[in-house]
Amino acid sequence: MSSDNGLEMNDYSLKGVFSSFFSRNGDSDKKNQDGKPAVDIPLQGTKYEQLRLKNLIDTVAVSPTAKKILEDAKAAGYTIALQNTKNCYGKCDAVNKVLYLNPSVPNEKLATTLVHEARHAQQHTRGTPNNVLQYDVATELKLRRATEADAQAAALQAALEIRAATKDSSILNAFEKSDRNIVSAVAVPPLSASLEEVCAAQAVNMQAAFKGWFKEKRIIDAYEESYLVKPLKYVYTQMAKDSSFCDKVKMTQSLDSKAITEMVCVAANGRSYFEQTPDILDKTPEMCGMRDETRKVADTFFKARQDLTGAPKDTSYDKLPSRDQNQTNAPSPAKQSLQEKLAQIQQMKEQQSKASARIAANYGR
Numbered sequence: 001m002s003s004d005n006g007l008e009m010n011d012y013s014l015k016g017v018f019s020s021f022f023s024r025n026g027d028s029d030k031k032n033q034d035g036k037p038a039v040d041i042p043l044q045g046t047k048y049e050q051l052r053l054k055n056l057i058d059t060v061a062v063s064p065t066a067k068k069i070l071e072d073a074k075a076a077g078y079t080i081a082l083q084n085t086k087n088c089y090g091k092c093d094a095v096n097k098v099l100y101l102n103p104s105v106p107n108e109k110l111a112t113t114l115v116h117e118a119r120h121a122q123q124h125t126r127g128t129p130n131n132v133l134q135y136d137v138a139t140e141l142k143l144r145r146a147t148e149a150d151a152q153a154a155a156l157q158a159a160l161e162i163r164a165a166t167k168d169s170s171i172l173n174a175f176e177k178s179d180r181n182i183v184s185a186v187a188v189p190p191l192s193a194s195l196e197e198v199c200a201a202q203a204v205n206m207q208a209a210f211k212g213w214f215k216e217k218r219i220i221d222a223y224e225e226s227y228l229v230k231p232l233k234y235v236y237t238q239m240a241k242d243s244s245f246c247d248k249v250k251m252t253q254s255l256d257s258k259a260i261t262e263m264v265c266v267a268a269n270g271r272s273y274f275e276q277t278p279d280i281l282d283k284t285p286e287m288c289g290m291r292d293e294t295r296k297v298a299d300t301f302f303k304a305r306q307d308l309t310g311a312p313k314d315t316s317y318d319k320l321p322s323r324d325q326n327q328t329n330a331p332s333p334a335k336q337s338l339q340e341k342l343a344q345i346q347q348m349k350e351q352q353s354k355a356s357a358r359i360a361a362n363y364g365r
């Protein structure tokens with residue numbers, strides 16, 4: 001499924017299934033059975049599934065940020081569907097243009113998941129490639145991290161706006177439960193703050209949330225493994241069998257931090273919310289660095305490719321800092337609940353298990 005952007009499930013499991021069941025069969029999904037959703041994006045599924053999706057859209061559309069993101073997804077030809085996906089809240093299928101949401105997840109969490117996945121659709125329409133290994137190593141590292149951090153920043157901003165519009169914190173609380181580092185990085189306004197005030201702080205909030213995504217080293221490791229290490233290993237094994245396979249992986253294009261943030265990190269005004277700090281992705285090892293093991297994999301790959309085809313080595317990552325020497329200030333184990341630790345492990349496993357399918361879809365056999 002190419003590089004489908006999936007938001008991994010962590011701590012909802014059985015609780016999520018039962019909570020979602022009662023939500024789907026209770027009064028909350030009966031309140032708006034008539035009319036079109038606030039953003040009339042095509043919906044797939046049964047009449048009941050479409051009703052649930054309509055109510056989710058109506059819930060998030062009170063947020064101007066979320067509404068604009070959904071409108072852009074609609075304009076790009078996307079549809080929305082419910083699909084059971086193991087350990088995953090949802091995913092953006094950019095090839096078939098479908099935003100998938102996991103029906104076993106409570107609506108409170110699916111609300112921000114919808115915004116997250118629709119944000120990925122918006123990123124693709126602005127030029128973010130669906131397939132991995134389209135750029136040199138340094139660009140791939142920064143770009144793939146930026147797309148995830150930005151999607152979560154957009155989801156949190158939507159949650160803050162929904163809270164301001166409705167004076168109901170349930171969606172923000174559900175987001176915080178699975179993404180504490182992101183919420184803690186933002187100056188959450190008081191419940192009394194108006195929607196206009198929260199919208200006015202969009203760029204500042206999204207900057208902080210974006211940076212907050214990088215506070216969890218293990219999550220960054222999982223994405224580095226999924227979007228770079230496993231694809232390189234896969235191509236390495238294929239080109240060992242057939243050197244012409246190298247033609248599918250050029251990795252010659254390059255983007256700097258400014259180009260990436262202008263393409264990915266777009267605020268309501270149409271400009272990058274990092275326009276004052278366009279080199280943000282070069283600031284810290286968490287944003288621009290790589291693991292020592294990843295460097296070894298890349299060295300092995302490019303040496304083999306050079307021997308087979310004469311193509312020069314990618315030197316873009318030679319001077320990138322090591323993330324192994326600069327540990328992110330993640331919460332200490334003593335401050336994490338067992339549930340949070342298990343959630344992180346589950347998140348990492350899901351990223352790694354999805355990599356093989358994504359790689360095979362990118363390059364075929």
